[in-house]
Amino acid sequence: MNCLADLRMFSEIARSQSMASAANRLGMAPATISGRLKALEDYYGMTLVRRTTRSLLLTEEGRLLLERAEPVLSGFADLEREMDGRRHAVEGGLVVSCATDIGRGHVLPLVHAFARTHPHVKFSLRYDPPGSLNEIHFDAALRAGPVKDSGLTIRKLFTMETVTAATPGYLAEHGIPASPEALGDHDCLRLEGSMIGGDVWTFEAGAQRSIAVGGRFRASDPETLKTLSLQGLGVLRTARADIEPELRLGRLVPILAPFEPAAARVSLISDTRRRLPARTAAFIDFALQHFAGGSSEKPTQ
Template identity: 70%
Template sequence: MNGLADLRMFSEIARSQSMVSAANRLGMAPATISGRLKALEDHYGVALVRRTTRSLLLTEEGKLLLERARPVLSGFADLERDMGGRRTAVSGGLVLSCAADISRVQLLSLVRSFACAHPNLHFSLRFDPPGSLHEIPFDAALRVGPVRDSNLTIRKLFSMETVTCAAPAYLTGHGIPIRPADLCRHECLRLDGSAFAGNDWGFREGEGTVSVDGRFRASDPATLKNFAVQGLGILRTALADVETELASGLLVSVLGAFEPEPQTVCLLSDSRRRLPARTSEFIDFAQAHVRAPLGVRETVSMLLPGDACEIM
């Protein structure tokens, strides 16, 4: 028995009451239809149709099979339609796996703009620790720095500037570091799972990497920023996330001449041929969004209805 294909064939035979008509509608040879009907009857061990000189009539067992087959075929047709729609409709839920040290300002700008363009899409933003992406479910992932995974498609998305900074009160009490090596004598606020703000802070060529320490660490960069503003230590973070604090003087940049080259943020996904429409659309949108001038992004956001831009 050939499962759904045989049930679909039998349903067509019952509808047309003609082997030839069923064969024409299904694009099959009458002999093939006849052979598969016989195999179906052999499978169940009963006759399903009664052949007459003019038509085919269903036996009692044939009527039972048709009755039970209809909801199966209808349900499968609904499944095919729904799954086919996933290839073209930007809907459902988009799960983004993000590294903890990605700039929240840049990330939320991207997500908010995409949410405005697709109000029927639901978002789940997760900030996952380092590790194999094969161990967690996601539609797309954002990671900082080099990524090695031959089974995923990796696209460079945007560059992220970093800054090392502290509150004036902290610098007054502990002194200002002149070179990166001076950080060994300071309270450094460390971000768990970060490629550039964890236990080892990298600087421009010639200064190398400095292993830092301190009493405070967290998995949330916003918490570390609050610690820094309160004068509890030196912070290493994305520049975009502390521009307001730097402009107001709550935080002061240190070691600016030694900051490393901007960090590369990569967008990872499965091969495009296996992606649902929501993920393919997000990839295309993300690449276009980061290439657009900042003013263009802001203008688009202001033109869209405010309610449609809320992310629940």
């Protein structure tokens, strides 16, 4: 028994007071209507309709069923209209998950531009540590490097350069490290949950080098570490976009440039497009246009 469809059929029979009229309105054969009404009566174990030579009359139980069914049918019709509207209207909540490493200088201009274009979208912007995307709730996610979670759609957005830097004053006092290994003699500002600026910093120069770093300061907020760096309290490793103005003005000086790895690929990740609400689909399209030249691929299963 299909409860909702059968209640809808019963409501139409009650309105039409004719099996033939109900069948015509529902686009069904009269014999089918008759059979489904009998099945409904068998399900409840009582007669719902009395058939006369001229029309159909509801029994007391039939009237009760109709009275209780109509609000359910009306509510479901409202729900269908609302869900259809959600499928097409760019509105509602959008959860964007960014890896801790993703530069704010890349993400915030994108979010700001999209928010201005779509004022009815409410943002929840989160910075999450590395981990499986299957373990968190998100509508769209930005991640650097390879993404292994299956069943997700991955689109290339941009490449992100890493930079290691310190203030001129810090370098004058502590010296300029000539190699990644020399960072062991420096205060390195470490970002919790970061793959590029955490407790291990990875460099490349012929071969990959993973350097365990230490220092007096560790934080979960990259802006805090940036402030500490500008105060001359240590060496910072971050996305170049986040400190580009400070590098340009000479407030921070890049070091170890020959050892920095190639720019990391940053991807936009989502569920398959056929399941996406309009707000998520619009954000994906907007992000691809914003960064110009994004491509879409499915991971190997």
